[in-house]
Amino acid sequence: MRILGLILAGGQSKALGSLVSKRASAALPVFGKYRAIDFTLSNMVNAGIRKVGVLTQYNPRSLMDHLGSGKEWDLDRKNGGLFLLQPYVSQEGYYWYKGTADAIFQNMTLLRRGEEDYVLIGSGDHIYKIDFSQVFEFHISNGADITLLVKEMDETYDLSQYGIVEMSGNRIIDIEEKPEKPKTNVAFLGIYFMNKYFLMELLYNYVTKGETDLLTIIQSQLDRLKVCGYLFNGYWRNVKKGINEYFRINMDGLKKEVRGELFYRYGKIYTKLKDLPPPKIGGTAIVRNSILSDGCIVNGNVENSILFRGVNVKAGAVVENSVVMQDTVIEEGAVVRNAVLDKEVLIRQESRLVGKDTIAVLEKRAVL
């Protein structure tokens, strides 16, 4: 079975504030060394997908830099490999991607050229680990036209932020996008699996008539097509839902069962290498319930925190309940609590950054 992977990574998110002022949400750093897109990309590669297109639009530079030639995911290939699909100018004019369907439609060549039979569409913003081969089997054994991944959401998710589906058996009979009063607690996870030629047909039919969103197209076809819902029970989160959600996702990395699920089953999560030495913990350090990445040097107190690569916490500094991104330095005697510090932030000696009711956020290269 040959499958083409498509990752939607172009969306903008106002909820993330300064964290996305210089990067796409798919390039958001998570769990100390990864970026959000690593999860979907690794899931695809682990399922044997050898050709992946990444559709970018909003602030793509850091995402491009991260993906490079696709080498870390074994996608630097002669056949297939990684395709970065940005909006472009052509003789017919230039168009930004107007929606998910439109974005894929504008890259129809990739769909037309390959020998793949199926297409798996995911998003660069999702943090989850899945064995996609089970989805493929489900799709075929149910004789589905389209399979959508869905999940029963608990109270930690804000259902009004998701597409809520109503199911009858495996079949999806209704989808309501971001409803005020959700009918069920089953939400669509933004992951589609279908026959490639069938997708092409849908796109030619509807995008040319002005419909730009893939889910809207599918919604209008629910009574005509067999759209099935694959119920995913694992950990699944979307980094794009806001600073609090982003913070919560990182903190989830401190839970053993979350780490076990994300990193130690159904293959590995791959990411760009940085060639830094292992973290070093000095004689004056206290480190509790925290994640430390390569290149860190810790001499202060670190508790309930995620330290990314190359973070330096100097003697007497206190870091609690915080997410500290790459190469940030927290100098002697400084205090950081309930905060997200972007990359290369400098917290000067004895300064304090304490998030009270909300998470304090410092943008990239900020100096406090």
Added chain:
Amino acid sequence: MRNVLALILAGGHGKRLGVLTEKIAKPAVPFGGKYRLIDFTLSNCVNSGIYQVGVLTQYRPHILNNHINIGRPWDLDRKKGGITILSPYLGGVSDWYKGTANAVYQNIEYVDSFNPDFVLILSGDHVYAMDYNDLIDFHILKGADGTIACMEVPIEEANRFGIMITNIEHRIIDFEEKPAQPRSNLASLGIYVFNWKFLKEYLLKDESDQSSTHDFGHDVIPRMIQDNRQIYAYKFNGYWRDVGTIKSYWESNLELTRPIPPLNLYDRHWRFYTQTEEMPPAYCAPSSKIINSIISEGCEIYGTVENSVIFQEVYIGEDTAVKNSVVMTGTCIERDCLISDAVIAERVTLQDRVTIGRGEAAPSRLDKEIYTDHITVVGMYSTIPAGTVIGKNCVVGIGVRESDFDSSFIESGGYVLHRE
């Protein structure tokens, strides 16, 4: 642009590392949390802009070959040049490598194919950071035929090294291999640069000499000096270690945990590259207590770690304390263990309540030449059953199983090996 080719001698056994090199070549021995010894030399090469590298292997090369592969982590996967593994081969005059000089001699054709101006002869089992350009610049400036990198060592240790006696212009006028009465404290680091034509001439001479042991330090360089050729000593002032013994291996690892380590792994302008498994970052639990240590990716630490180097994917359970030890990749130390002054190799399991390092050191009953100090060594893939107490200077071999332990107490100097 000068044309430099580096040859890394990586065929040695490293016998004095005991069980650590029983199954792997010394250059492949893990070091510093995520590296293997050869990474330092390979990284020095590419950081010095040398992208033509031959690695001469012979002793148990599988892990080493697998590690180097096509040289990707070092950017040595290139269309032109790049890395070549030079194993002994059949055909014509070839044979097993009989010595360091003979190993290069057997690869003359390989070197000739690059037609280099200079050939660097390096060793795959030293830990150091050196810009070879400084050495080559010195070599050119002196108009030398060959230049040997040297370091001043304490005079009382000079009898362990090849010692250079130089004149005021740094020209080597005499050479003594491990002298009882050293006349100088300038020790050879086993890092040489030669003009290729000159070296080739001496390799051919050495090969036709029936009495030669075909070793650079032993035969070829003394002959060059005897012949009054232009051989110079380049004085290196940085950090350099030959981790040839278990004691020096243990010490050099633990040196990295000091507040200001002599070898700076964190220098962004001189990075050390390696091939590693993709692992999530290290997790330190609420119950963990870690000081003066290196904790690598994939670790899960619930216990206490002090003055230790912990490699990737190591699990240290609750109420366990690990002190002054080196614990390699994938090892699992369960609850209530007390480990001190140990080197534990890859993928070892220590069940609950194991103690290592109890009591006073005693001479080894396995091998007095190799296990000379107080450090207990555990070989890879071994399992130590729950409740076992092990003394100092003990050896647990490779692949030892629970059934190999006759008693739950191994006194200092004792050993347990796997019974076939």
